[in-house]
Amino acid sequence: MVGSWKNFHLNIRQKVIVGMALGLVALGIIGAISYRSLLEIETKVKFVEVADDLLNAILELRRFEKNFFIYKTLEAIEENERYSEEALSILTRISPKLRSLEGGKKLQRIESSLEDYRKLMADLKRAASAQKPEEIQRLEQPLREKGKELVDLAQDLVYFERLRILGILKALKAQLAGSLALALLAGVLFVALVARKIVRPLKVIEKNMLRIAKGNFAPLPVMDTRDETQQVVEAFNRMVTELERRQDQLVQAKKLSSLGVLTSGVAHQLNNPLNNISTSCQILLEDLERLEADFVRRVLTNVEQEVARARDIVKGLLEFSRAKEFSILPTRLKEVVDKTARLVSSQVPPGVRIETRVPEDMVVDMDPQRIQQVFLNLFMNAIQAMRDGQGEISVTADYDDAGEQVYIRVRDTGCGMSEEVVSKIFDPFFTTKEVGEGTGLGLSIAYGIVEKHRGRIEVESRQGEGTTFTITLPVKHAEE
Structure with a gap:
């Protein structure tokens, strides 16, 4: 039975109906409480009437x-004695229901005090009948004190019950005001419920669709509402996951496309060390028997350096092309920038200079392979922007005042862009290049990576x- 209740959830329509029903029930409860307060006031008024009659009888007997x-x-x-009997009769006529009120304890004190007063009056009557002035004088003071006590108790009872009536009336007014406030609150909550469960999710989805269009595939937090809202958000996150997977595939395809552009330059870069290795080997083979050991050692050292140079070129290409999961690691920013500069060096015209001014000790939490993809796109765009083959590309980096972020600036002295182009530069498939020269995905992918x-x-x-x-990155990356 408990398990079945755990699996029981309401959709939005049912929640609206239940909310309205609960509001009506709450108003009904407040109405019932108010009606009960009215009945209590009625009972108190009857009690005050009896207390007034009792007070009048006590005042008369004192007179x-x-x-x-x-x-x-x-x-x-x-x-x-006649008024004393009347007061006693009033006390005996009070119903047990009235005696159960808070003033019931005061009635007991009045009864006790009245009984003492009647005994003193009986003694006074006997002394008056026997004409004993000394006894009469002795009884006068206690009788006056007991009579005053009776009046005070009766007045206190009337005053107490009237205060209670005023308190109930005040509470009743508060209850009625609360009912009105509750009705208004229920209306506001109903509007808020509609806005939260229907309007707000639609706006969030609209906003996040624009965010996804810019390459940010962060999923939405899923609230455990077990209604249509949760279903829509879950479906949205499944769509985001699929888009992110496709974007990773697109990044890899873009990297392979960039490798195609770099292939001719890399072949030239590999040709130089291979030629040097070949020349050195020919020298050694032709005159090996006549060469001195120191000369042979220098030639072999040169061969080793050229092999390492060729290996670094191939290693850079392999690392760049290899598909990896997104992984944040503390990485020296200068190494990533320098590695990217070496990778594009074959594409840099003789008149274009790449200058990097990145601190050696600047360490940033990043995925180095993907940030390298960002720099590669920026470098290639900068090279293509210098159509006359002359200019400079500079990379600088510095911390913010708090040391929590780094600002990386990639500047070029190319042809620049108009405001209209700048406003669309990160849109997917937007490009100013000729057909066949670019897909318009490079900067869009870079935007998503950042x-x-x-x-x-x-x-x-x-x-x-x-x-x-200008790229702004947190120094320390907090994973969600």
Whole structure:
């Protein structure tokens, strides 16, 4: 049974219905409480009426008590007894329901005090009948004190019950105001529910579709609502996962495409060390018997250096082309920049110079292979922007004031871009190149890679003045 309740969840429509039903139930409960308060007020009013009658009877018996001590007549004592009986009758007529109220304890004290008062009055009557002035004088003070106590108790009872009625009325007004506030709150919550469950998810999806269009494939957090909203977000995240997988494939395809562009230059780069190795080997083979040991050692050392040079060229290509999972590692930024510069060196015209000013000790959490892809795209675009084969590409890096971010700037002295082109530069498939010369995906992919590193990439450019790309990366990368 418990397991079945755990699997029981409401959709948005059912939640709206349940919410409205709960609001009506809450209003009904408040109405019932208010009705109960009205019944309590009615009971209190009846009790106050009885307490007023009791107070009047006590005041009358006290009046005749004073008359006796002034005129010393038995008629005053008899009238006192009559009102004393009336007060006692009022007390005996009070129902158990009224006695159960908070003023019931005060009634017990009044009954006890009235009983003592009646005994004193009986003693006073006997002394008056026997004409004992000393006894009358002795009873006068305790009788007056007990009578005053009776009046105080009765007045206190009336005052207490009236305060209770005022308190109930105040609480009733608060309950009615609360009912109105609850009704307004229920209306606001209903509107908020519709906005949160329907309007807000649609806006979030719209916003994130724009984010995905820019290459940021971060998934949405899934709230455990077990309704249509959760289903839509889960479907959205599945779509994002698939898009991210396809984007990784696209990055790899772009890398292979870049390798095709670099192939001719790499062949030239490999040709030089191979020629040197071949020449050195021919020298050794022709005159090996006549050559001195030191000369042979120098030639072999040169062969070893050229082999290492060729190996580094091939290793750089293999590392760049190899597909890897996204992995954040503390990496020296200068090594990544220098490695990329060496990779594109075969494509750099003689009149173009690449200058790097990156601190040796600058370490940033990054995926070095993907950041290398970003630099490669920026370098290739910068080289192509210098159409006359003359200019400079500079790479600089520095920390922000807090030391939590690095700013990497890639500047070129190429032809620059117009404002219209700058506004679309990171859009997928946007390119200013001729058909067949580019896909328009390089900068879009670069944007997505930087976003995945929780960074930013921005561009400033003017026609005829060159272009500056600024990459902002966190020094320490906090994985979600």
